[in-house]
Amino acid sequence: MTTVTDFKEAGFDSLFDELKWRGLIAQCTDEDELKQLLQGQPVTYYCGFDPTAASLHVGNLVQLLNMRHLQAAGHHPIALVGGATGLIGDPRQSGERTLNPKETVAAWAQELKSQIGRFLQTEGSNPVRFVSNYEWTGSMSVIDFLRDVGKNFRMGTMLAKDTVARRLNSEEGISFTEFSYQVLQGNDFLELFDRYQCVLQLGGNDQWGNLTSGLDLIRKVRGKAVQVMTSPLITDAQGKKFGKSEGNAVWLNPDMFSPYRFYQFWFNQADNQVVKLLKTFTFLSKAEIERLEQEVENNPGAREAQRVLAWEVTSFVHGEQAAQGAVDASGALFGRGALSDLDEQTLAGALQGLKVDDGKGGRAFARAQAGDRLVDAAVQAGLFSSVSEARKTIKSGGVYMNNERVSDFGQTLQEGDFLQGRFVLVRRGKKALGALERQ
Numbered sequence: 001m002t003t004v005t006d007f008k009e010a011g012f013d014s015l016f017d018e019l020k021w022r023g024l025i026a027q028c029t030d031e032d033e034l035k036q037l038l039q040g041q042p043v044t045y046y047c048g049f050d051p052t053a054a055s056l057h058v059g060n061l062v063q064l065l066n067m068r069h070l071q072a073a074g075h076h077p078i079a080l081v082g083g084a085t086g087l088i089g090d091p092r093q094s095g096e097r098t099l100n101p102k103e104t105v106a107a108w109a110q111e112l113k114s115q116i117g118r119f120l121q122t123e124g125s126n127p128v129r130f131v132s133n134y135e136w137t138g139s140m141s142v143i144d145f146l147r148d149v150g151k152n153f154r155m156g157t158m159l160a161k162d163t164v165a166r167r168l169n170s171e172e173g174i175s176f177t178e179f180s181y182q183v184l185q186g187n188d189f190l191e192l193f194d195r196y197q198c199v200l201q202l203g204g205n206d207q208w209g210n211l212t213s214g215l216d217l218i219r220k221v222r223g224k225a226v227q228v229m230t231s232p233l234i235t236d237a238q239g240k241k242f243g244k245s246e247g248n249a250v251w252l253n254p255d256m257f258s259p260y261r262f263y264q265f266w267f268n269q270a271d272n273q274v275v276k277l278l279k280t281f282t283f284l285s286k287a288e289i290e291r292l293e294q295e296v297e298n299n300p301g302a303r304e305a306q307r308v309l310a311w312e313v314t315s316f317v318h319g320e321q322a323a324q325g326a327v328d329a330s331g332a333l334f335g336r337g338a339l340s341d342l343d344e345q346t347l348a349g350a351l352q353g354l355k356v357d358d359g360k361g362g363r364a365f366a367r368a369q370a371g372d373r374l375v376d377a378a379v380q381a382g383l384f385s386s387v388s389e390a391r392k393t394i395k396s397g398g399v400y401m402n403n404e405r406v407s408d409f410g411q412t413l414q415e416g417d418f419l420q421g422r423f424v425l426v427r428r429g430k431k432a433l434g435a436l437e438r439q
C-alpha cells in the first residue's frame with residue numbers, strides 16, 4: 001500500500017481542515033463539534049457498505065479514503081458490511097430494487113469484507129473492526145423488531161426523508177420493505193454505539209436521511225449526542241455520477257475491471273477535473289498538489305498531473321506492482337516498449353477494453369488462428385469496416401501488427417505472432433488498437 005500521511009505531514013493544521021480542503025466533507029451535524037471531535041481523544045466511527053454487487057466501485061472509494069484519513073489520525077474504524085440491509089435494499093431514485101438471493105448476498109458480503117481490508121490498517125493500535133449487521137438483525141423476531149425498534153420511529157419523520165419522499169411521489173411508489181430500510185440502518189448505529197461507543201457515522205451525501213435516523217434514535221433512547229458526516233457525491237465533467245458510464249461502473253475488483261483500464265480511467269481525466277481528483281483521491285501533500293496544479297497551467301500537454309493521479313490511485317487500489325504493469329502496458333501497446341515483456345495477465349488485462357460486440361449482447365475478443373489473413377483479422381477486430389479499407393491503409397503504411405509496420409497486404413498470421421501464445425495486437429495509425437485472441 002502507498003504510504004498514507006497524517007494531516008501534519010500533508011501540510012494541514014487539523015484533520016478537519018485537511019478533509020475540507022480535499023473536498024471530502026459535504027454535510028455534518030455541526031462543523032465546530034466535528035472539528036473538536038476529530039481533534040480530541042481517539043473516537044470510534046463507522047461506515048457501512050451494502051453487498052449489492054460482487055465488488056465495490058470508485059464511488060465507494062471516497063468513503064474508504066475518508067475512513068483511512070481518520071484512521072491515520074488515530075481514530076478507530078468499524079467497517080460494517082450490510083449482510084442484513086443488503087437483503088432489503090436502500091431505496092434509490094431509479095426505482096425498487098430486485099431482491100438478490102440470500103446466498104449471493106452472503107458471498108458478496110465476504111468479497112466486500114476482504115476488499116475493505118486492503119484499504120484500512122488491519123494491525124497496530126487502531127486496526128479496523130469488521131461487523132455485519134446480520135449479526136444483530138438476522139435473528140431478530142418481527143415482534144421484537146416492532147416492539148423494541150419500531151416504536152422509536154415516527155411515521156412523519158420517516159416519510160419526510162428525501163429518498164422516501166421522492167419515491168412516494170414517483171409513479172412506482174415504494175414498498176414497505178425499502179421504506180423500512182432507514183430503521184435498520186438507524187438501529188445499526190445504536191447497536192454500535194452500545195457495543196463500541198461508536199459516536200460518528202460516515203457516508204455519501206445521499207445517506208443523510210439514514211445517518212440522521214441513527215442519530216435521532218440514539219438521542220431518543222440513550223439521551224446522547226452523536227455525529228454524522230457525509231462526503232460529496234463525486235460527479236464527472238458532465239455532471240453524471242463519477243465512474244459510471246452506460247450502467248457500467250469502475251469496479252475495484254481487478255477481475256471485473258483490469259488495473260490497466262483502471263489506470264487509463266484516471267489518466268484520461270480532463271485538465272479541469274484532475275486537480276479536484278488529486279485532492280480527493282490521493283494522499284499527496286497540499287504542496288505537491290499545488291505544484292501539479294501549476295503544471296496543468298504551464299504544461300498541460302505533458303499530462304503530469306494525470307500521470308501522478310493514475311499512479312497514486314492505481315497503486316493504492318491494486319498495489320505498486322499492478323500499477324507498474326499498467327504503466328508498462330500503456331507504453332508497450334503504443335510502441336514505446338517491448339510487447340513481449342508483458343506477462344500474460346498484464347497483457348490480457350490491458351487488452352480487455354479491445355473486446356468487440358459478440359453478437360449476443362456481450363463483448364468478447366475477436367478470434368483468429370495461424371494462417372488467417374491479416375486484413376480479415378483487422379476487420380474482425382473492429383479496426384476497419386471493410387477489407388479494401390484495410391488494404392488501402394496497409395499500402396499507405398498505417399497498419400502495425402505487434403508494433404511492427406505491415407508492408408504486405410497479403411500477409412497471414414503466423415504461430416509466432418501470438419503474444420504469450422494467445423494475442424495479436426493490431427494498430428491503425430497512432431491510436432486505434434484492436435486485438436485478436438487465438439481460437
Ligand SMILES: N[C@@H](Cc1ccc(O)cc1)C(=O)O
Binds near residue numbers: 048049
Ligand atoms: N445504506 C448504505 C449502507 C449501509 C448499511 C447499513 C449501515 O448501518 C450503514 C450503511 C448504502 O447504501 O450505501
